[in-house]
Amino acid sequence: MEIKKGSLRWTDVEIRAAVDAYLDMLEREQSGQKINKAQENRTLRAGALAERNASAVEYRMQNISAVLSQMGRPGIVGYKPAGHAGANVEKIIRERLNEWDNKPNPEDFGPTADDATLERRATQLEKRTIKNPPEGIAKPQQSASSRAMFVRDPAVRAWVRQQAQGICEGCGESAPFLMNGFPFLEVHHVKHLADQGSDRISNAVALCPNCHRRCHHSSDREEFTASLYQKVLRLTRED
Template identity: 55%
Template sequence: MDTPKEKSGWSDRELEASIDAYLKMLDRELNGQTFKKSIENQLLRDGPLSKRSASSVEYRMQNISAVLEQMSLPRISGYMPAKNIGAGVAQRIRKVLASKVMPSAGEFAPTSDQRTLISRASNLQKKGLKVEPLGNPNPQQVSTTTTSYVRDPKIRAWVAELAKGVCEGCGQKAPFEVDGLPFLEVHHVKHLAQQGSDSITNAVALCPNCHRRCHLASDKEAFTLSLYGKVSRLVAE
């Protein structure tokens, strides 16, 4: 969406220049470095955005913030997400972002390491996820001494937040805390090894006892099936 005074559509070159400037500022913010939005705005208008006003550039940055928030990615705190962003604009921004390297992506990136997954999900849960993560229907497989799957910490954080510290299998409170949060293990009802998806419709937050029950108990199949009746978001795969 453009401001009322500028009805001409933004070119791909203008949009990419805006996103490049935004990501440069985001990298500085995430690394504790200072910058001035007004200076970056002026630099853009002195260069590739010479036909745009200061307010138009500001609003474009708010568009970018809105898309990043929708994608559960970090955004610049000084650019509040624009409201009612057009679907066409959002799609174009997503397309450009897909070709960029996100600053500090490692903090939010999927991982096959269990300890790293727990740490990243805890950080995400503390920050708060505003948009339900899309998940990955075909998680990447990596080979180590054993076979692990690259899992998205946003899925773990979202499911843990929905559980509110209560096991979705037995209804009991989490037995302890990790990183200041109630600890529940996120279990894929259809195992990833069975080509289950890494998504909130295939994941539940369980206490360690219920988690082990799903894997080891004599009634593990019956108990697993009972989860579909207890947790309404689950979809059988």
Template identity: 55%
Template structure:
């Protein structure tokens, strides 16, 4: 197990002890009993959190408050939600809360995960929403890691040059020009990079944003993609 003293690298044991400590305090608060944060922190430092400073324990509790907020739950008032909590810590704490039956993931729960956000919104959108949502005044920032691919700028430039400002999907002009005067077209990989498609001109097309989204999300994306292969001579199915 990891016993680093920094705020990163907390072991599961340490994080679980913090979550349990937090939930114990929450229960006290809910029962209307006085809360002595310092003595609760000392108690934790006598066991699982012996490697951590008081300040460090307090900060971790504020991380848990941040996760409470993200999950649309009411945090303990004494712990102001920490800012910029890493997504790794957020998911670990969320998982621990779920294991303790605390979190019921609801369709209307805020999330930093774009895919999940879209899924939830699509589901909510299918029924009339009667009350105008309040939203989030100051959305919490989380740091996420994402996977990217190294791509060739020459391929991107060449494909756009060939397109000459005309979308290869619909044949219409790019919707606007950039500051540098170049027409705005997005270069799409017909077989997606995530599906092991190549970054070559035989697999790349210049599209307007509508056609680009259509390739990724439309109900007719397969047929639309077939149309690209049929129309654009340089493309080779991979």
């Protein structure tokens, strides 16, 4: 049986991508910028919504307007409310709105050597989709404290975990549990910071605790580390 493009039920990932794009446009519209609906539609279909056609994407946007209007919230002027969004769509909109309402503080982007602060900032940043891969830090400095922690970029940690979507980049298994509602994965520097590795997305992977320990302590740590460069295409070897 041939499956017609767009005939399948929308996945959560697709709905979330549509809602994110919508809320992003809404924010820009509300701040007085011009939005190009056709361009946004194409961009979505070049990425997360590759299985959908232009009119399906357009209709989904109108659908999101309908939910917002039911919630008594303003929507994008160009998308007239239409259709009945399912409960799942509404749930995702509510979640994303909630995240939108609590935007990261500029300070959350600040690099830090303190692990608890780094984690708190990365968790804040992860609440919104990070569109552009962060620049990161080519040569992380060691802080003066006796524990000699490295200054790291919270956006690198957040982005790497976001890309992993809850799946360990080492073994391909789901994160073993949730922490603060997010899949628990640890961000490991493939070339260790202590060996002058960078704090950049090209040197960082999201791993389950088992794979993370394996990288540091296992008998096969070198082979396992080498396999990461094969599996995770954004990684580059640093010398």
